[in-house]
Amino acid sequence: MYIVTSLRSVTPAFKMHRTSLLHVICFGITLNLWSWTRAELFTAISEVEPLLETHKRIIDDLDDYIQKEEKRLAILKKHLNIYRKEHDMAMEDIPNYLGNPINAFTLIKRLTTDLDFIEQSIKVGTEYVKNITVSHADVKYPTLEDLTGAAQALTRLQDTYHLDISELAEGRLNGVIYRGIKYPPLITTPMTAGDCYELGRTLYNEKDFQNSLRWMMEALRKYEDEKDVYNFTNVDILEYISFSYYLLGDVRKALEWTNKLLEVDPTHPRARGNVPHFQKSIAEQEEKLRKKRRGETGDDEDDEKPKKLSNLAKERKVYEALCRGEMDIPSEISKKLKCSYLTENHPFLKLAPIKMEQVYIAPDVFLFHQVMSDEEIEHIKTMAKPRFKRAVVHDPATGELVAAHYRISKSAWLRDEESSVVARVSRRVHHFTGLSMRSAEELQVVNYGIGGHYEPHFDFARKEENAFQKANGNRIATVLFYMSEVAQGGATVFTELGLSVFPVKNAAVFWMNLHPSGEGDLATRHAACPVLRGSKWVSNKWIHQGGQELLKPCNLEYQREDVMRKIPKPVPRTSR
Structure with a gap:
């Protein structure tokens, strides 16, 4: 038996x-x-x-x-306590909590890789965990693509706003608040060694080795302090650090960190194999340098000179400085700017004038205050949320709408016929712009995501692009409504003008995209800066040429699209 x-x-x-x-x-x-x-x-x-x-x-x-x-249960209890603590903090003030991109990133991480780790490490009851957490149809779960996007958003924020990684790892945003508006205290939750490691690993897989290296350094620091149980060890962190250095071209640092790894794990096979390879690379670099000093390599001396920045790189620097609020428009422009009540364009404005602030001249950019009420904003947001889709851009080659990494947001389109509120907003645009709405596009409602942004672009279609219907012509003007306050970041910046317009709830910024000749105005190139803190809601009303023939006639001077008008140079704020 x-x-x-x-x-x-x-x-x-x-x-x-x-x-x-x-x-x-x-x-x-x-x-x-x-x-x-x-x-x-x-x-x-x-x-x-x-x-x-x-x-x-x-x-x-x-x-x-x-x-x-007991060890597994202790790990599970630790995750439960973290989940519960962070959830309680979030429920105290959801917009404020998720307005911190660190919190948004960790929330996505909790529901992707952390949940996977729980299922893999706690074997007993795994099926039960899956059944109660994953199979419900009435809840949403982020994907690994969401985690990658959130990781890239954090690096975009740290690069644009010169954020300190050690501050970010503690959940603090050390950016500048540019206006005197009072916001609730920032809800902060420090990142764990696991959070920093996952962020660094994600960026490494995206080949962003510089930022991956920074976050792995932070993961190592926190790992030594926490001494916690993870599905990785300090050896894994050290391996990422050493190879990131190698991929960045710093072989000496790669060797130094590989030796540190071998001090912890002398038998590590990859590290032991890398040491002679790194030593050989260093010897070859030293020999090449010696030959260069003796003039034996024939290398051009110009190679040592710093290369000039490309136009895109120059624009990037200007864009980021404007996002940080580090540039002012020149005094020859600012001294001519005026604020007034708009009473023209429509008889209704005689009864209800609109506050109009001129923020730039030639091209003229205006900020109209209190042109959308809080009630209208909430109504429009409620209509838009169920329809949200990833924001797209026109592919210049095909004219098709496609998603792009340089525009991170979700949007929806609302027609006037659907709601009296939407129709009323369109009529108001007609009142304060003086333009016909006959060929205007539907109202586009946009909510920007974690570090959401839209890199420099034109609203009008260039001559070589096939983006808009010829029947209605090109986009002659843009009206951008601000539907929320943004505590930090999120400005609309004009890279050629050196102009930063920070969101003011209930207001709308307005400018003409085309010259009177109908040609595109290159000076209107603009961008939406990454949102550092808060949730940015906007809505766009793009107005086309159709119906504007008598309202905005051509003048006697012909302006070409490929000719940039002379624009006074902006003044760096730090030079004062």
Whole structure:
């Protein structure tokens, strides 16, 4: 008979252990038991004596099993406490909590890689965990693509706003608040070593080795402080650091960190194999440098001179400085700017004039205040949310609408016929712009995501592009409504003008995209800066040429699209 049957012939104490054994086996725990095929244990005491060894093995295995389960439960309780603490903080003020991109990133991480780690490390009850967390159709779960996007958003914010990574890792945003508007205190939750490691690993997989290196350094610092249980070790972190240095071309640093790795794990196979490779690379670099000093390489001396920045790189620097609020428009422009009440364009404005602030001249850019009420904003947001889709751009080659990494937001389109509120907003645009809405596009509602932005672009279609219907002509003007305050970042910036317009809730910024000749005005190139803190809601009304013939006629001077008008240079704020 088999061993389980044989246990029936032993004492009740052994029956208890048999039950425990079966219970453990049901949970998939493999015990190292003696394996007898067929034996009659009760016929001789000598045959029973080996069961004492079996008994001891069961005790040892059960003890080991219980310790592992307690460890697993401790990990699970730790994750539960983190989830509960962060959730309670979020529910106190959801917009404020998710307005911190660090919190938004960690929330996505909790529901992707952290949840995977829980399922993999807590074997007992894994199916139950899956059933209660993943299979529900009425909840949403982020994907690994969301995690990658959130990681890239954080690096975009740190690059644009010159954020300190150690501050970010503690959940603090050390950016500047540019206006005197009071906001609730920032809700902060420090990132763990696991959070920093996952961020660094994601960026490494995206080939952003510089930022990956920074976050791995932070992960290593926190790992040493926390001494916690993760599905990675400090050896894994050190390996990422050393190879990131190598991929960035700093072989000496790569060797230095590989040696640190070998101090922790002297038998690490990849590290041991990398050392001679790194040493050889360093020797080759030194030999090349010696030859260069002796003039034996024939390398052009100009190689040592810093290369000039491309036009796109120059624009990038201007764009980021404007996002940080570090540039002012020149005094020759600012001294001519005026604020007034708009009473022209429509008889209704005689009864209800609109506050108009001129923020630039030639091209003229205006900010109209209090042109959308809070009630209208909430109505429009409610209509838009169920329709949200990833914002797209026109592919200049095909004219098709496609998603792009340089525009991170979701949008929806609302027609005037659907709502009296939307129709009323369109009429108001007609009132304060003086333009016909006959060929205007539907109202586009946009909510920017974590670090949401839209890099420098034109609203009008260039001559070589096939973006808009010729029947209605090009986009002659843009009206951009601000539907929320943004605590930090999120400005609309004009890179050619050196102008930064920070969101003012209930207001709308307006400018003409085309010259009177109908040609595109290159000076209107603009961008939406990354949102550092808060949730940015806007809506656009793009107005086309159709119907404007008598309202905005051509003048006697012809302006070409490829000719940039002379624009006074902006003034760096730091030079004052």
